[in-house]
Amino acid sequence: MSGAGMARVTAWxxxxxxxxxxxxxxxxxxxxxxxxGLIQAPTGMGKTLAAAxxxxxxxxxxxxxxxxxxxxTLLWITPLRALAADTVESLTAxxxxxxxxxxxELRTSDTSSSVRRRQKDRLPAVLVTTPESASLLxxxxxxxxxxxxxRCVVVDEWHELMGTKRGVQTELALARLRTIxxxxxxxxxxxxxxxxxxxxxxLLGPGAAEAxxxx
Numbered sequence: 303m304s305g306a307g308m309a310r311v312t313a314w315x316x317x318x319x320x321x322x323x324x325x326x327x328x329x330x331x332x333x334x335x336x337x338x339g340l341i342q343a344p345t346g347m348g349k350t351l352a353a354a355x356x357x358x359x360x361x362x363x364x365x366x367x368x369x370x371x372x373x374x375t376l377l378w379i380t381p382l383r384a385l386a387a388d389t390v391e392s393l394t395a396x397x398x399x400x401x402x403x404x405x406x407e408l409r410t411s412d413t414s415s416s417v418r419r420r421q422k423d424r425l426p427a428v429l430v431t432t433p434e435s436a437s438l439l440x441x442x443x444x445x446x447x448x449x450x451x452x453r454c455v456v457v458d459e460w461h462e463l464m465g466t467k468r469g470v471q472t473e474l475a476l477a478r479l480r481t482i483x484x485x486x487x488x489x490x491x492x493x494x495x496x497x498x499x500x501x502x503x504x505l506l507g508p509g510a511a512e513a514x515x516x517x
Contacts (some may be wrong), residue, residue, distance in 0.1 A: 304472075305359070305362075305363045306362050306363055307358065307359030307360065307361070307362035307363040308330070310357070310359075310362055310400055310401070311330075311355055311359060311400065312315065312322075314400055316398045316402070316480055317399075319486040322377045323347070323348055323352075325341070325347075325352060325517050326348055326351055328449050328515075328517050329341055329352040329353065329356060329489070329515070329517050330352070330355055330356045330359055331468055332356075332357075332486060332515035332517070333356030333357070333360070333454070333489070334356060334359065334360060335415050336485070336487065337487065338487045338488045338489060338506050338510065338513075339459070339489055339490075339502065339505075339508075339514045339515030339516060339517060340463065340489070340490040340491075340492065340498055340501060340502045340505065340515075340516050340517070341353060341489060341490065341491050341492070341512065341517050342438035342492050342493070342494050342495060342498060342516070342517070343493075343494070344493065344494065345493065349491045350392055350393070350407055350458075350491070351396065352388070352491075352517070353458075353489050353491050354376070354378075354393055354456070355378050355396065356454065356489075357375055357453055358397070358400055358402060359398065359430075360453065361375065361402065361404075362400070362402070362512050369479070371407050372402075372403060372405075373427065373451035374425040374426065374427060374429070374448070374449065374451050374452055375404070375427045375428065375451065375452065375453050375454070375458065376427065376428045376429070376452075376453065376454050377428075377429055377431070377436065377452060377454070377455045377456070378393065378428065378429065378430045378431070378452065378455075378456045378458065378478075379430060379431060379432065379433060379436050379456065379457045379458065379472060380431075380458040380459060381432065381433065381458070381459050381462045381463045381468060381476075381494040382458075382459060382462070383410050383411075383412070383432055384416050386408055386410055386430050386431075386432070386487070387408060387444060388404055389430050389458065390407070390408045390430050390497075393406045393428055393430065394406045397428070397452070398426075402427075403481045404426070404427035404428055405427050405428070406426060406427070406428040406429075406430070407421065407426040407428070407430070408429075408430050408431070409412065409421060409430070409433075409435045409436055410431060410432050411433040411434070411435070412434075417441055422442070423442065425448060425449075433463065433468045433469075433471045433472045433475065434471070436472070436475045437471055437474070440475055440478050440479070444471070446482045449479065449482050449483065450482060450483060452479065452482075452486060453483075453485075453486070453487065454486070454487045454488070454489065455476065455479060455486060455487075455488045455489070456488075456489050456490075456491060457472060457476075457488070457489070457490045457491065457505060458491045459491065459493075459500070460491060460492040460495075460501065460505060461493055461495050462489035464495075464501055464504055464505075465504075469504070472511045473504060473507075476488055476505070477507060480507065488505065488506055490502065490505045498516045499511055499516065502514045502516060
C-alpha cells in the first residue's frame with residue numbers, strides 16, 4: 303500500500319519512534335479494498351489504530367481530510383460508556399497527529415442537551431457512541447440523509463456485546479445503516495474469541511462473513 307495517506311501515517315508513527323504492526327497494515331489494506339471484518343488481538347496491541355486509520359488514509363488519499371466542515375465519516379460504537387471518553391481522546395490524538403481537519407465528539411446519555419442539539423444539526427466527522435445512542439440516532443426521520451456520508455462503523459469490544467440484548471440492538475442498527483449506505487464498511491474489534499467466523503457473521507449479517515477479513 304502506498305500513497306499520500308500511508309506516507310503520512312508512516313511519518314506519524316516514525317515521529318513517535320514506532321512503526322505499524324503487520325496486523326495494522328493488513329487491516330488498512332483490507333479496508334481500502336472495500337472489505338469489512340473483525341480484528342482480534344490482546345489488549346494494548348493497537349487495535350484502535352488498526353480500525354481507525356483506514357478511514358483516515360482514505361480521506362487523505364481522496365483529498366477530503368482537510369476540507370472545511372468535513373462530512374460525517376466514522377461511527378465508533380462502544381458498549382463501555384466509562385471508556386468512551388478515553389476513546390474520544392485516543393481518536394482525537396490520531397486526527398491531530400495526521401493533521402486531519404476532523405472533529406471527534408462523544409454522544410451518550412450523559413451528553414448535554416446543547417451538544418445533542420448541535421449534533422442533530424450537524425454530525426461531527428467522527429462520533430463515539432453507545433448502542434443505545436446509535437439506535438436513537440437512527441430513529442430521526444431525516445437519518446437517511448444525515449447518515450448518507452458515513453464510510454465506516456467500528457464496533458469496539460464486540461465480544462462484550464455478542465449474544466446479549468445490546469448486541470442484538472447493535473446488529474439491528476448495523477442492518478439499518480447498511481440499508482442507508484450499501485457501501486458501508488463495518489469492523490469489529492475484540493479480544494481473542496473462540497469462533498471468529500460466527501462472530502463476524504453476527505456482526506456483518508448473513509452471508510457477509512464469507513467475504514470478511516478476519517485479522
